[in-house]
Amino acid sequence: ENGSAAAIPIDPRFDIAYVTPVTIGTPPQTLYLDFDTGSSDLWVFSSHTPESQVRGQRIYSPEKSSTAKLLAGHTWSILYGDGSGSLGNVYTDNFTVGGVTVTSQAVQTAQQVSYSFTSQSEIHGLVGLGFSTLNTVFPNGQLTFFDNAKSTLDSPVFTADLKWKKEGTYDFGFIDETKYTGEITYLPVQTDPGYWTFTSSGYAVGDGAFHPASIVGIADTGTSLTYLPAEVVTSYWGQVDGAVDSDYYGGYVFPCSSKLPSFTFGVGPANITIPASYINYAQITEGSPVCFGGLQSSSWLGVNIWGDVALKAAFVVFNGANPPTIGWAKK
Numbered sequence: 491e492n493g494s495a496a497a498i499p500i501d502p503r504f505d506i507a508y509v510t511p512v513t514i515g516t517p518p519q520t521l522y523l524d525f526d527t528g529s530s531d532l533w534v535f536s537s538h539t540p541e542s543q544v545r546g547q548r549i550y551s552p553e554k555s556s557t558a559k560l561l562a563g564h565t566w567s568i569l570y571g572d573g574s575g576s577l578g579n580v581y582t583d584n585f586t587v588g589g590v591t592v593t594s595q596a597v598q599t600a601q602q603v604s605y606s607f608t609s610q611s612e613i614h615g616l617v618g619l620g621f622s623t624l625n626t627v628f629p630n631g632q633l634t635f636f637d638n639a640k641s642t643l644d645s646p647v648f649t650a651d652l653k654w655k656k657e658g659t660y661d662f663g664f665i666d667e668t669k670y671t672g673e674i675t676y677l678p679v680q681t682d683p684g685y686w687t688f689t690s691s692g693y694a695v696g697d698g699a700f701h702p703a704s705i706v707g708i709a710d711t712g713t714s715l716t717y718l719p720a721e722v723v724t725s726y727w728g729q730v731d732g733a734v735d736s737d738y739y740g741g742y743v744f745p746c747s748s749k750l751p752s753f754t755f756g757v758g759p760a761n762i763t764i765p766a767s768y769i770n771y772a773q774i775t776e777g778s779p780v781c782f783g784g785l786q787s788s789s790w791l792g793v794n795i796w797g798d799v800a801l802k803a804a805f806v807v808f809n810g811a812n813p814p815t816i817g818w819a820k821k
């Protein structure tokens with residue numbers, strides 16, 4: 491049973507995250523969750539989340555679902571790269587995305603969420619689409635929605651067609667040829683420790699020369715920006731008048747009036763070009779003449795992250811076959 495669901499930007503001004511409607515339980519409860527290939531926990535705001543930590547989010551109430559079952563003795567606790575986190579207990583229940591149903595999906599109910607989640611009313615939880623090895627449920631790790639759904643899909647794949655300041659789609663079980671142009675280039679994936687890790691073959695700034703390089707990074711729908719090695723981002727921002735790597739703002743900023751070049755990254759013999767507009771991420775504050783870049787250094791991260799700024803320039807196939815691969819196409 492294949493499926494297709496919307497990926498909706500949570501803020502009309504700039505794409506910090508995308509949420510997708512899902513239904514959980516019987517009768518179905520609808521929540522909007524952030525589909526995140528950078529983690530592997532499916533967790534939701536719930537009736538177990540203290541009211542002081544809930545601010546406008548929809549919640550899942552297992553006690554109102556006739557198909558919910560407590561996974562006794564199981565807990566979870568997760569910390570994300572931006573310092574946010576959550577923890578709680580676990581139920582299994584029916585979980586449906588875009589017509590694809592898993593009948594006993596582990597749904598992790600939050601008993602604590604950090605303030606950054608409380609303050610983000612549009613995100614009602616996450617659906618981890620990384621490899622199940624990263625799942626934090628203790629003592630027995632749980633399978634992701636995709637791992638549970640795989641056997642019911644025509645093909646063990648999901649695709650991401652994220653868009654700049656517009657609604658895109660996640661498709662499950664099939665590859666929609668109308669969503670891309672040219673060929674899909676498939677690359678090997680390193681599944682240890684559990685991210686969709688691949689190696690890019692190099693980069694170019696604007697119309698400049700292509701620099702062959704092996705850039706190992708993760709394809710991460712849950713990260714807003716894109717974080718690449720210092721020498722790559724230095725050569726990019728070196729082409730922008732007035733761009734500086736600001737300790738004060740925590741990354742490369744530039745005068746909003748400056749013209750930005752595009753950024754091209756290699757995927758095997760092919761390449762993907764990120765339009766300049768995607769890299770002009772946002773004004774520091776409403777009306778500020780200072781803008782924050784969508785391409786930042788990964789040196790403080792220890793990992794290169796191809797986040798939404800890069801992903802929305804492409805049609806991406808997350809192929810869960812054995813061995814897994816990742817496919818990139820222009821669109």
Ligand SMILES: CC(C)(C)S(=O)(=O)N[C@@H](Cc1ccccc1)C(=O)N[C@@H](Cc1c[nH]c[nH+]1)C(=O)N[C@@H](CC1CCCCC1)C(O)(O)C(F)(F)C(=O)NCCN1CCOCC1
Binds near residue numbers: 571626711715
């Ligand atoms: C708003 C912004 C200044 C552009 S931001 O950079 O803060 N954007 C956040 C996402 C966000 C959206 C909306 C509101 C608030 C926050 C962002 O890009 N966060 C990244 C930043 C980052 C990554 N690395 C370094 N910095 C992140 O933590 N992304 C994780 C998912 C996020 C978490 C916050 C809520 C939205 C979803 C992530 O899962 O993609 C991850 F891969 F980065 C990550 O942290 N994965 C956790 C991996 N662990 C390994 C051990 O086992 C458990 C799982």
